[in-house]
Amino acid sequence: MDTVDAPPRPDGRRTRWAEHRRARREELVSAALRAIARHGAGVGMDELAATAGTSKTVLYRHFADKEDLYQAVAERVNRLIVRELNAAAARARSPRDALAGIISTYLHLVEKDPEVYRFVVSHPLVERVERDPVQRISGLIADETARTITAQLRVAGSTSGATDALAHGLIAMIRTAADRWISSPAPQSADDMARDLTALAWGGLSAVLPTPTTPAGTPEEDR
Known part of the structure; x- marks a missing residue:
């Protein structure tokens, strides 16, 4: 044998x-x-x-080189962002809460370590990167936003097939706003910026998504 x-x-x-x-x-x-x-x-x-x-x-x-170090730093930041966003999403009780939590968490992370944020976004250590981690981070954040909002809408009794695309559009807007905000000579606080950006983002999102209803059958208030 x-x-x-x-x-x-x-x-x-x-x-x-x-x-x-x-x-x-x-x-x-x-x-x-x-x-x-x-x-x-x-x-x-x-x-x-x-x-x-x-x-x-x-x-x-x-x-291996400067880009390898840059990618390692960006990956560490990426893991932190995704972990914190997951925690914020888990606490959400409505689609608007989910969006507000994601925006607030993102802006507070930027406010806490603005130089780290600039390092990852502008990659000054290397002139050109072969694999842009910022796009990956934005994609992961947008995916999390889409999953969270879609789940919340289902609980509220409404869904939309466009949620994923809309979430990615929202994240692009949030990232652009965060870049401009943190580069301002005297930026407003993360809390104030999160409040204003949430109002702007939710105003647009709620205008194109079906209106969710509460279990009682009444439209959910745009808090």
Whole structure:
């Protein structure tokens, strides 16, 4: 009878080394975020290395080039944004609440770390990026917005096949407004901007979507 060879055992040293490199890479991304907050979006590799307490040579051992480092930072920011938006969406009790929560959360994240936001959006560390993480982030935010609003409309008794496209349009508007807002000499607070932007976005969205009704059969108030 043929025997089946046992699968090779994983190389413990190689596994530990891969984990060490992954952890070290994450540490360097954290240091890069601190350097950006300290020195601004135009931070250079020298400042990044100094903040990490290492040298540029070591940075390039863990990142293939400047774009690789930029992509790693953008991915970290992306995960944070999506996690916070998911939490905001989970708390929503109506389509308008969902939209307001997403807008408010996004703007407060921008207000908290404006230089990090500028770094990700304008990518000054590299002249041109092969894979634009900003478009991916915007797409994920728009997808989350569409899922949340569609789910809320279903609960309220109304749906629209255009929700996904409208959500992506709203996110483009929100991103453009956030870019302009955070670049203003004296921007209004995130709370005030979120209030005004929510009113603008919901005014347009509610005008084209079927009017949801409450369980009692009365139109939901445009709070």
